[in-house]
Amino acid sequence: MLLFLYYSMSTSTHTSVPRQIYPLARLNPYQGNWTIKVRVTSKGHMRHYNNTRGEGCVFSVELTDDDGTQIQAIMFNAAARKFFELFDMGKVYYISGGYLKRANKQYNRVDNDYEMTLNENSQVEEAVNEPIIIPTLTFSFVPIDQLGPYVQQKELIDVIGVVQHVSSTMSIRRKADNESVPKRDITIADDTMKSMIVSLWGPLATGIGSKLLDMFDASPIVAIKSLRVSDFGGLTLSTITKTIIEINPNSHESQKLKTWYASEGSVATFESVGSTFRPGHTNDAPSMYSDRVGLEYITNNPSLGESTVIASDNLSPKVSQVTTMSSNIIPTLTYYVSLTMTFVLQPVYYTTRACMSFIKDDQAMYYRTCKTCNKKLTVNVGSAYSFLICRKTQTDPNFRCVKLRRLLLVAMTSIFNWFTSRYVVSAKFSDASGEAWMSLFADEAETIIGCSAADLDIMKSKPDGSAYQTQLKKAKWVPHVFRVMVALRAYNNDRRQRITVKIVSLVDYAGESKYLLNEISSTQS
Amino acid sequence: MDTSSPAVLVNGDLLRGYVGQRVRTVIQVVRPEANGLTGRSTDEKQIVVKGQMPAPLTTFVEVIGVADSAQSIHAEIVTNFGDSFDTSNFNQLCQLANGEYRHLFI
Numbered sequence: 001m002l003l004f005l006y007y008s009m010s011t012s013t014h015t016s017v018p019r020q021i022y023p024l025a026r027l028n029p030y031q032g033n034w035t036i037k038v039r040v041t042s043k044g045h046m047r048h049y050n051n052t053r054g055e056g057c058v059f060s061v062e063l064t065d066d067d068g069t070q071i072q073a074i075m076f077n078a079a080a081r082k083f084f085e086l087f088d089m090g091k092v093y094y095i096s097g098g099y100l101k102r103a104n105k106q107y108n109r110v111d112n113d114y115e116m117t118l119n120e121n122s123q124v125e126e127a128v129n130e131p132i133i134i135p136t137l138t139f140s141f142v143p144i145d146q147l148g149p150y151v152q153q154k155e156l157i158d159v160i161g162v163v164q165h166v167s168s169t170m171s172i173r174r175k176a177d178n179e180s181v182p183k184r185d186i187t188i189a190d191d192t193m194k195s196m197i198v199s200l201w202g203p204l205a206t207g208i209g210s211k212l213l214d215m216f217d218a219s220p221i222v223a224i225k226s227l228r229v230s231d232f233g234g235l236t237l238s239t240i241t242k243t244i245i246e247i248n249p250n251s252h253e254s255q256k257l258k259t260w261y262a263s264e265g266s267v268a269t270f271e272s273v274g275s276t277f278r279p280g281h282t283n284d285a286p287s288m289y290s291d292r293v294g295l296e297y298i299t300n301n302p303s304l305g306e307s308t309v310i311a312s313d314n315l316s317p318k319v320s321q322v323t324t325m326s327s328n329i330i331p332t333l334t335y336y337v338s339l340t341m342t343f344v345l346q347p348v349y350y351t352t353r354a355c356m357s358f359i360k361d362d363q364a365m366y367y368r369t370c371k372t373c374n375k376k377l378t379v380n381v382g383s384a385y386s387f388l389i390c391r392k393t394q395t396d397p398n399f400r401c402v403k404l405r406r407l408l409l410v411a412m413t414s415i416f417n418w419f420t421s422r423y424v425v426s427a428k429f430s431d432a433s434g435e436a437w438m439s440l441f442a443d444e445a446e447t448i449i450g451c452s453a454a455d456l457d458i459m460k461s462k463p464d465g466s467a468y469q470t471q472l473k474k475a476k477w478v479p480h481v482f483r484v485m486v487a488l489r490a491y492n493n494d495r496r497q498r499i500t501v502k503i504v505s506l507v508d509y510a511g512e513s514k515y516l517l518n519e520i521s522s523t524q525s
Numbered sequence: 526m527d528t529s530s531p532a533v534l535v536n537g538d539l540l541r542g543y544v545g546q547r548v549r550t551v552i553q554v555v556r557p558e559a560n561g562l563t564g565r566s567t568d569e570k571q572i573v574v575k576g577q578m579p580a581p582l583t584t585f586v587e588v589i590g591v592a593d594s595a596q597s598i599h600a601e602i603v604t605n606f607g608d609s610f611d612t613s614n615f616n617q618l619c620q621l622a623n624g625e626y627r628h629l630f631i
Contacts, residue, residue: 510611517617524625 024069027100027114035096037127038063040087041070044241045203046080056080060241061087062110063095072108073098073116083124092130097122109156109226139225141253144273145192147237150229151346159237160223160253161188162261164195164270166213169205184209187272188222191260195270198224198237200245208245215247219266221257223249231346235273288481288505289515291350294433298350298486302497305347305488347487353507354431355477356448361469365445365460366421366453421453429482438484438499447504449475479507531631532589536619537570541595548598549589551606551615554582561600562586567612567619576600585610 022034042062049056060074073095075083087093095118103115118124139158142150150157165187171180184205189195200209212220223246227237239245248254257265298304423445428437446452451459451471459468483503488495532549533539540548552564552572561575562582573596574588583605590600622630 510614513611513614513618517614517621520621 023067024065024071025067027071029100029114035094036065037092037094038065039092039133040089042242043087043089046084047202047241059084062242069112070110071112071114071116072103072110073118075118079119079122082120083118086124086126090132092127094125094127095123109154139223143192144190144194144196147196147229147235147273151231151235153229156226157229158223158225159188159196159198159227160221160257161190161196162219162221162257162265163212163216164189166209166216169209182206186212189265189270190257191265193268193270194273196237196273198227199239201239204239204243204245208247212247219261220247221249221254222247223251223254288351293350293352295352295354295429295431295436296434298499299434299436304486304497347485349483349485351481351483352431353479353481353512354429355479356427356475357430357435357477358428359425359472359475361472363426365425365456366423368421421457423453436499438501440501444501444504448480481505481507533631534619534622536568536616537566537572538568539619539623540572540592544592544594546592547590548592549587551585551587551610553585557582567616571596573597574600574603576603578603579605584608
């Protein structure tokens with residue numbers, strides 16, 4: 001009897017039996033039977049994707065309950081289609097039948113250890129007696145000249161500015177799943193005399209983006225909430241699914257900007273923050289002759305990858321900002337009250353032609369990764385693979401050597417195809433000017449070494465290591481052209497230069513000769 | 526390496542300055558002949574080569590030999606240089622090797 005009652009309670013959708021409402025804070029993956037009463041405080045747009053597992057659609061909502069706890073709920077495919085129209089901003093719903101897992105902090109910025117997934121069998125019912133409260137958007141704007149510290153941080157920021165330029169829609173192919181996504185770049189400027197490019201993705205590019213294009217000569221003010229700050233192209237602001245854009249909002253800041261723009265902003269020239277962070281880098285594919293340097297140039301310059309940003313605080317709006325790549329500071333300060341210096345680490349890119357001259361044969365050249373998602377696998381030989389070793393060998397001390405484990409692992413790689421190996425190599429390179437240690441990963445390492453990580457592993461495990469040594473030897477002294485990234489990494493209290501190879505290409509001798517001839521003639525003139 | 530009689534890198538124009546001396550150049554084969562070939566230098570001048578040819582012949586060959594006249598070479602060694610070759614690079618090399626930087630070569 002009790003069982004029947006319980007069953008009907010959890011599946012009926014139009015019952016007036018009071019449900020037991022769980023606070024969001026109490027939800028966890030180990031408890032299945034709950035109902036929550038939540039308001040939708042944010043709704044992302046529907047995103048379509050196409051990956052190895054097929055194509056689909058996904059969207060997510062941010063749910064808040066009475067206590068103020070928030071959680072993200074995500075829906076795929078059939079569930080997404082089912083609930084997309086049902087969920088509306090500001091409305092309250094009873095939800096049950098979702099399942100919880102640890103939040104993926106890369107995609108989920110909501111403050112909760114868990115995230116919820118709703119499937120087709122989940123129940124979502126609108127609470128009709130609840131008032132609809134659309135949360136008023138609260139912004140905390142970051143002035144454009146103070147964006148530096150937010151680069152690559154997880155925190156999402158808000159900006160407000162006057163639209164200076166709106167690009168046409170571009171179609172960008174997402175590397176992850178080969179899907180084409182529309183993108184539009186808008187340039188906004190504010191009263192710090194700086195301008196910034198904001199990339200609008202997906203529906204924001206086509207919807208509000210084209211609206212801005214139509215009205216851009218009226219210099220509209222946009223307030224944008226929840227932007228991601230990345231170091232792509234120096235410094236870029238990008239929208240995410242939950243970004244909200246308001247045009248000409250009725251707020252105090254908007255008014256202030258409007259007045260400033262009318263009086264002096266409209267005739268001012270703005271310094272673009274994005275490009276000064278990395279001069280010499282364009283968003284086009286770099287040619288193998290752009291930013292060409294010798295290895296000595298990189299190693300002799302320990303401050304590469306560090307730029308100094310001098311930002312003014314709000315008490316002195318007349319300060320012109322200064323950014324440079326090296327430690328030379330070009331002053332154009334006119335008047336200031338106080339300065340804050342922010343050190344920003346921005347990697348720099350160069351191309352160089354060099355040969356690998358030395359590679360340690362006893363380094364761990366590769367790590368095991370999952371075949372589908374390429375995440376690093378930690379091999380736990382003791383437990384996971386011991387079942388293949390019989391009881392006798394398990395206890396026989398002679399068989400507990402590393403060599404046997406290695407052989408078994410290699411055998412299992414080929415027999416069971418459980419995982420792949422990915423390169424992580426550190427090697428020394430030389431050119432006419434000098435030499436430098438560089439790191440190589442995955443495809444680049446494979447090009448230099450000449451065989452896949454799996455094959456190298458097999459060679460290395462053979463008792464006669466000559467094939468392994470020969471392979472490494474053959475890889476030396478072959479000239480290649482490299483696109484390298486030079487970055488500074490903090491090691492204890494020290495900052496060390498780290499050079500990573502991003503692209504490898506064979507030397508095109510005709511092209512290389514032309515480049516050299518050009519260099520010769522430019523030194524002559 | 527035998528450095529007793531070094532060959533000067535030349536193109537069509539520079540050949541006249543080294544008549545009777547050992548030269549080397551890369552030319553494009555225009556017409557193979559009975560005892561040699563007719564070719565075009567990297568600066569579009571006609572050059573006649575006499576001597577033993579490799580068979581089969583590729584589009585570009587390097588000729589090392591003694592210059593007979595301003596337009597012909599008596600070949601000692603002829604090497605196939607393949608079917609693609611950047612002639613402008615080679616031409617500029619000849620000019621540099623005989624001009625400002627000749628002290629680096631002979």
